[in-house]
Amino acid sequence: MKLYSHPFSTAGRPVRLLIAEHGIACEEVLVDLMQGAHHQEPYASLNPGKMVPLLDDDGFRLTESSAILKYLADKYDLPEYPKALQARARVNEAMDFINTQLYRDFGYGLVYPQLFPHHRRRTDEAHAACIEWGQKGAQRWLRVLNDHYLGGGRQYLCGDQISLADYLGSGIVSIGELVGCDFSDYPNLRAWLGRMKQLKSWASVNAVFEGAVAGNKGKEFARV
Numbered sequence: 054m055k056l057y058s059h060p061f062s063t064a065g066r067p068v069r070l071l072i073a074e075h076g077i078a079c080e081e082v083l084v085d086l087m088q089g090a091h092h093q094e095p096y097a098s099l100n101p102g103k104m105v106p107l108l109d110d111d112g113f114r115l116t117e118s119s120a121i122l123k124y125l126a127d128k129y130d131l132p133e134y135p136k137a138l139q140a141r142a143r144v145n146e147a148m149d150f151i152n153t154q155l156y157r158d159f160g161y162g163l164v165y166p167q168l169f170p171h172h173r174r175r176t177d178e179a180h181a182a183c184i185e186w187g188q189k190g191a192q193r194w195l196r197v198l199n200d201h202y203l204g205g206g207r208q209y210l211c212g213d214q215i216s217l218a219d220y221l222g223s224g225i226v227s228i229g230e231l232v233g234c235d236f237s238d239y240p241n242l243r244a245w246l247g248r249m250k251q252l253k254s255w256a257s258v259n260a261v262f263e264g265a266v267a268g269n270k271g272k273e274f275a276r277v
């Protein structure tokens with residue numbers, strides 16, 4: 054089995070974390086996003102969407118981090134994706150919430166436009182409006198995570214057991230650290246992220262990402 058990804062990738066880090074935590078035999082293939090390798094052959098033909106991650110399980114190719122996490126959990130019978138109907142529905146619910154509501158405003162509205170030149174809007178006004186919109190939306194969705202998903206003393210997004218939603222969620226929430234978010238307004242979320250960072254593989258999986266966080270320290274950004 055091969056995982057095509059990049060160590061910095063928001064969508065790749067949750068998959069790499071799950072693989073590392075469970076010691077799943079999987080070769081990591083670097084797709085050098087910084088050099089545009091995802092737009093070139095041979096990768097462009099493997100994934101017409103030209104994004105990472107991509108899992109190749111003996112010729113069965115799968116994109117979308119959420120689908121890859123679920124596939125691995127089913128294949129290796131991992132407890133992070135419960136089989137009971139309603140428990141599984143809760144995990145799916147949280148993953149969809151994170152991947153749509155939260156990621157859209159937090160990642161694509163607030164964080165990425167401040168970091169990546171190709172996310173810059175055409176005019177300064179349009180750019181500022183995008184960031185303001187993303188910031189407001191992100192605050193709303195982070196509040197839901199903090200008060201609802203992680204309210205009532207819950208340790209993880211779907212209760213007291215870690216699930217795939219925590220893997221996906223910690224990959225996406227942590228991108229706020231690239232623009233200096235410390236999540237002090239969201240104490241349950243902050244504690245949960247700290248809990249995820251205690252996983253034995255977090256540091257090794259996220260080393261490149263944490264390097265980028267350190268490199269942005271002290272810079273001015275709009276944050277939540």
Ligand SMILES: N[C@@H](CCC(=O)N[C@@H](CS)C(=O)NCC(=O)O)C(=O)O
Pocket residue numbers: 061062063064065086091103104105106116117118119
């Ligand atoms: N919905 C996809 C998103 C994948 C994605 O956004 N990948 C980014 C890296 S985190 C990428 O490949 N970006 C390349 C580009 O934007 O050109 C998933 O969850 O797998």
